[in-house]
Amino acid sequence: MKTVKSAAPSTDNRWRIVDAAMRRLGFQPHALIETLHVTQETFGFLDEDALRYIAATLGVPLSQVYGVATFYRAFTLKPKGAHHTCVVCTGTACHLKGLPEILAALEAELGLSPGGSTPDGKAALMTARCLASCGLAPAAVFDGKMVGNLTSATALKRIRQWVEHES
Amino acid sequence: MNPGVRVKTFKIDGLDVAGREDQTVLDVATEHGIPIPTMCHLEGLTSVGACRLCLVEVVGRSRLLPACVTPVEEGMAVVTNSERLQNYRRMLLEMLFVEGNHICAVCVSNGHCELQGLAQTLGVTHVHFPYHYPDRPVDASHSRFVVDHDRCVMCTRCVRVCNEVEGAHTWDVMGNGANVRVVTDLNEAWGRSETCTGCGKCVHVCPTGALFEKGHSVAEMLKKRQFLPYLTAMRRRQ
Amino acid sequence: MNPEELLQKNVSHQLTAEAHGHDVRVCMGAGCMSLHSDQIKSALTAQVKQHGRDKSCHVKGVGCMGLCAAGPLVSVEPQGVLYKEVTEEDAGEIIDSLNKAPVARLICPTDTPFFQNQMKIVLENCGKIDPERIEEYVNADGYIALIKALTEMTPNDVITQVMRSGLRGRGGGGYPTGLKWTTVAKADGTQKYVICNGDEGDPGAFMDRGVMEGDPHRLIEAMAIAGYAVGADTGYIFVRGEYSMSVKRLRKAIMQAERQALLGKNIFNTPFSFQIEVRIGAGAFVSGEETALIACIEGRRGVPSPRPPYPAERGLWGCPTLINNVETLANIPSIIRNGADWFSNIGTRTGKGTVVFAMTGRVQNTGLIEVPMGTPLREVIFDIGGGVPDGGTFKAVQMGGPSGGCIPEQYLDMPIDFDSLLEIGAIMGSGGMLVIDDSASMVDMAKFFMEFCRIESCGKCVPCRVGTVQMHELLIRFSEGTATERDLVLLEELCDLVRHTSLCGLGQSAPNPVLSTLRYFRHEYMAQIRPDFGANGVDTHESRSTS
Numbered sequence: 043m044k045t046v047k048s049a050a051p052s053t054d055n056r057w058r059i060v061d062a063a064m065r066r067l068g069f070q071p072h073a074l075i076e077t078l079h080v081t082q083e084t085f086g087f088l089d090e091d092a093l094r095y096i097a098a099t100l101g102v103p104l105s106q107v108y109g110v111a112t113f114y115r116a117f118t119l120k121p122k123g124a125h126h127t128c129v130v131c132t133g134t135a136c137h138l139k140g141l142p143e144i145l146a147a148l149e150a151e152l153g154l155s156p157g158g159s160t161p162d163g164k165a166a167l168m169t170a171r172c173l174a175s176c177g178l179a180p181a182a183v184f185d186g187k188m189v190g191n192l193t194s195a196t197a198l199k200r201i202r203q204w205v206e207h208e209s
Numbered sequence: 210m211n212p213g214v215r216v217k218t219f220k221i222d223g224l225d226v227a228g229r230e231d232q233t234v235l236d237v238a239t240e241h242g243i244p245i246p247t248m249c250h251l252e253g254l255t256s257v258g259a260c261r262l263c264l265v266e267v268v269g270r271s272r273l274l275p276a277c278v279t280p281v282e283e284g285m286a287v288v289t290n291s292e293r294l295q296n297y298r299r300m301l302l303e304m305l306f307v308e309g310n311h312i313c314a315v316c317v318s319n320g321h322c323e324l325q326g327l328a329q330t331l332g333v334t335h336v337h338f339p340y341h342y343p344d345r346p347v348d349a350s351h352s353r354f355v356v357d358h359d360r361c362v363m364c365t366r367c368v369r370v371c372n373e374v375e376g377a378h379t380w381d382v383m384g385n386g387a388n389v390r391v392v393t394d395l396n397e398a399w400g401r402s403e404t405c406t407g408c409g410k411c412v413h414v415c416p417t418g419a420l421f422e423k424g425h426s427v428a429e430m431l432k433k434r435q436f437l438p439y440l441t442a443m444r445r446r447q
Numbered sequence: 448m449n450p451e452e453l454l455q456k457n458v459s460h461q462l463t464a465e466a467h468g469h470d471v472r473v474c475m476g477a478g479c480m481s482l483h484s485d486q487i488k489s490a491l492t493a494q495v496k497q498h499g500r501d502k503s504c505h506v507k508g509v510g511c512m513g514l515c516a517a518g519p520l521v522s523v524e525p526q527g528v529l530y531k532e533v534t535e536e537d538a539g540e541i542i543d544s545l546n547k548a549p550v551a552r553l554i555c556p557t558d559t560p561f562f563q564n565q566m567k568i569v570l571e572n573c574g575k576i577d578p579e580r581i582e583e584y585v586n587a588d589g590y591i592a593l594i595k596a597l598t599e600m601t602p603n604d605v606i607t608q609v610m611r612s613g614l615r616g617r618g619g620g621g622y623p624t625g626l627k628w629t630t631v632a633k634a635d636g637t638q639k640y641v642i643c644n645g646d647e648g649d650p651g652a653f654m655d656r657g658v659m660e661g662d663p664h665r666l667i668e669a670m671a672i673a674g675y676a677v678g679a680d681t682g683y684i685f686v687r688g689e690y691s692m693s694v695k696r697l698r699k700a701i702m703q704a705e706r707q708a709l710l711g712k713n714i715f716n717t718p719f720s721f722q723i724e725v726r727i728g729a730g731a732f733v734s735g736e737e738t739a740l741i742a743c744i745e746g747r748r749g750v751p752s753p754r755p756p757y758p759a760e761r762g763l764w765g766c767p768t769l770i771n772n773v774e775t776l777a778n779i780p781s782i783i784r785n786g787a788d789w790f791s792n793i794g795t796r797t798g799k800g801t802v803v804f805a806m807t808g809r810v811q812n813t814g815l816i817e818v819p820m821g822t823p824l825r826e827v828i829f830d831i832g833g834g835v836p837d838g839g840t841f842k843a844v845q846m847g848g849p850s851g852g853c854i855p856e857q858y859l860d861m862p863i864d865f866d867s868l869l870e871i872g873a874i875m876g877s878g879g880m881l882v883i884d885d886s887a888s889m890v891d892m893a894k895f896f897m898e899f900c901r902i903e904s905c906g907k908c909v910p911c912r913v914g915t916v917q918m919h920e921l922l923i924r925f926s927e928g929t930a931t932e933r934d935l936v937l938l939e940e941l942c943d944l945v946r947h948t949s950l951c952g953l954g955q956s957a958p959n960p961v962l963s964t965l966r967y968f969r970h971e972y973m974a975q976i977r978p979d980f981g982a983n984g985v986d987t988h989e990s991r992s993t994s
């Protein structure tokens with residue numbers, strides 16, 4: 043186990059959570075992905091300070107940390123802006139059962155396209171490879187809640203609610 | 210030779226050859242003067258089998274095998290230069306050309322470039338795949354060196370030499386798929402790198418004009434690689 | 448007291464108290480969960496209290512019951528009644544009816560082919576036991592196989608059983624499991640590892656999730672048996688990042704097993720020690736490939752490396768490593784418990800046992816099913832699956848996701864196993880089965896899968912990194928009807944190149960969906976070629992940008 047420990051980027055208490063994750067795996071270089079997971083969960087994204095801190099604490103080269111953080115889709119280097127997120131499943135079954143029509147409707151009615159957000163920036167649309175709920179295709183997750191058998195109408199309704207509620 | 214290492218006899222293109230069991234097909238072919246095109250491989254660095262130019266056929270096996278990482282086996286019959294292999298190699302080279310933005314006429318490595326050299330040797334006369342025209346940056350922030358990503362073929366020699374020989378691990382690969390790129394540290398300007406020792410090894414192992422020294426104009430950049438076998442030999446003696 | 452009695456005594460005594468009375472099972476599989484079956488479970492529990500039946504009725508969450516299309520599902524034992532499309536409002540009626548006739552309007556008939564024609568080994572406990580309670584697993588003969596292996600068999604005996612069972616890997620390759628175990632057992636080295644591959648990245652596949660969530664102890668038992676057989680003391684379960692419920696259940700199961708000394712030091716007072724850690728994937732399909740998966744556990748980029756060396760010789764941290772798929776391992780406890788002969792009597796000559804499919808797409812009964820190897824596809828799709836809904840017409844079934852191929856009508860009577868599928872240009876793959884009806888364009892299907900490979904390519908080797916982009920761009924032209932005859936030549940050329948020169952299975956199999964749709968539905972490609980654009984047509988490729 044390493045004895046020299048670099049200081050956390052700030053006094054933010056959340057770093058303790060990250061520290062605990064690294065300690066659990068003995069501050070070994072192979073704790074990198076686990077640590078990035080925990081950091082991403084805790085802060086919502088991975089900024090430069092975080093990457094530097096993790097690199098120094100685990101003894102992993104900076105470029106390797108960057109390479110890992112940009113290889114996996116679970117990690118993001120930029121904060122997410124929108125208040126609400128809709129993650130649509132782009133898996134095979136959903137594709138086959140009408141996802142393209144739903145996406146077209148969102149684009150036409152709300153100006154919302156995958157990877158983008160509504161013009162007011164309140165709701166963002168993201169895609170997932172497969173939510174493994176193919177039995178209920180097409181499926182999407184609205185602010186963490188899974189909704190199956192999605193139609194254009196239900197998708198539009200839910201997002202309109204977000205957009206209209208907080209004006 | 211280490212005691213206990215066995216010798217294997219086999220055939221390459223009909224020629225009887227012998228190699229130690231810890232050698233690759235490429236090693237033995239090279240010793241016998243049989244040319245196999247390579248790009249990502251460089252003697253003195255670990256091999257990664259990424260460019261696929263060195264693929265060879267082994268009689269009785271359906272898979273093609275990369276010579277640079279395939280260990281020799283007793284009795285194997287290797288074919289290095291069939292019509293099919295030549296055709297694949299030309300297409301792979303074409304892919305490297307269409308994937309980047311290679312404009313030889315303005316390149317410091319024109320005339321000394323491994324990509325250009327391979328294209329000539331393998332007879333790539335025209336490119337029949339559509340070009341990607343990616344948008345890639347140039348970083349000239351380092352006081353002595355430049356990285357021009359337009360010319361990078363992702364052989365990752367720079368990454369390996371920096372890690373395995375220099376020990377700095379300044380370079381690594383970011384992203385995935387068509388978005389892969391070599392980066393220094395946290396993808397910051399090279400000139401601001403805290404870990405780069407400025408040794409220039411990456412520049413000299415680079416097969417193209419993607420990494421070069423400042424102060425050279427078109428066709429002037431000659432790469433010097435003697436350091437690699439020298440350092441390898443010196444370290445082995447220690 | 449022998450180990451079995453000890454296990455029974457330690458673990459399952461609470462169950463006897465619950466044994467009489469009613470068992471109300473609420474499906475907590477991913478499908479039903481997304482229809483809020485957790486709220487239904489709460490409602491049922493509340494109703495049980497209200498009816499004052501806390502003592503005689505036990506409400507529990509179970510793993511996927513299979514028929515996701517009719518979810519949320521609730522079953523009542525010992526009556527054997529299955530309710531479909533249950534809502535919170537139905538809870539009162541269901542509890543009220545426990546000692547009377549069942550609620551007719553909710554009944555889901557179980558005398559249908561969907562239930563009658565299946566055969567369950569891997570999923571035998573799924574939908575029956577509460578995956579969060581080790582007692583229920585033990586009560587269903589769980590951990591008997593581990594005890595048997597540790598106390599009555601040598602590691603070599605275990606391997607011989609697996610070898611003789613004829614079990615082949617369910618992770619895609621179909622490699623003989625016994626042979627892999629032998630290689631790891633014989634490899635030099637004192638430190639060895641067992642890895643359970645639960646990355647399950649194929650879009651449309653959820654078999655492994657079913658097992659990890661519905662019967663996690665089965666995997667723990669299997670990994671310990673594997674560890675004993677090959678001489679490993681540590682195992683890793685690598686779970687796809689999106690499967691947070693699997694992670695939770697597996698971690699809980701590991702803790703429970705440790706508490707009962709079924710994991711840890713000197714299991715059942717034998718010299719054998721084994722520990723298991725869960726590792727979570729970070730969203731990269733390619734990191735399900737075994738060498739990439741090892742890189743991922745080591746904290747590196749999940750990029751495949753050339754084999755040899757195979758993980759069996761040099762794997763995790765350079766040590767001999769056994770990697771098996773979730774479904775492969777899930778067969779092990781049954782094989783050890785019932786013997787190799789029992790297992791090898793099921794299935795075909797070259798494919799033993801059962802196979803689990805995640806049936807999706809244009810089929811009535813979407814969900815998780817398990818059938819003996821050798822069952823004809825027609826039976827799977829039309830009897831068990833109930834055929835194409837809404838009067839649609841069957842067109843093809845895509846097997847093996849982005850690495851697989853499609854199978855048209857004329858081959859539906861062929862018994863499915865590894866070899867028969869290969870022959871017709873498809874693969875068993877990991878078990879995703881997508882039914883396609885005549886409203887779908889096969890060119891679009893091929894384009895869809897190629898886009899997936901393009902996005903998921905690791906970017907290390909040239910043919911896959913560049914070839915998937917090139918092929919996808921060509922398929923876009925076909926799908927838009929702007930392709931030329933020259934594009935078709937180019938497409939076939941690229942398929943051949945990428946298939947034969949790529950480094951790992953992702954690239955090598957990326958052309959499969961294109962090749963198989965070209966084989967059976969070539970006319971759909973031809974119809975998308977602009978008639979006035981012959982072989983000498985103007986080349987319009989040049990200005991396309993792909994980044």
Ligand SMILES: Cc1cc2nc3c(=O)[nH]c(=O)nc-3n(C[C@H](O)[C@H](O)[C@H](O)COP(=O)(O)O)c2cc1C
Pocket residue numbers: 615616617618619620621622624644645646647648649732733734735736737738770771772773775776877951952953
């Ligand atoms: C691109 C790619 C992705 C893969 N994904 C998985 C996966 O998600 N799960 C899995 O079990 N095997 C996957 N495999 C296969 C594994 O490499 C390996 O063969 C398998 O885990 C071995 O287990 P088995 O012998 O039990 O089938 C994948 C292979 C490739 C090439």
Ligand code: FES
Pocket residue numbers: 246247248249250257258259260261262263264275276277278
């Ligand atoms: S030289 Fe062997 S793959 Fe590149």
Ligand code: FES
Pocket residue numbers: 733751903904905906907908911912949950951952953954955
């Ligand atoms: S990711 Fe393995 S061949 Fe492309």
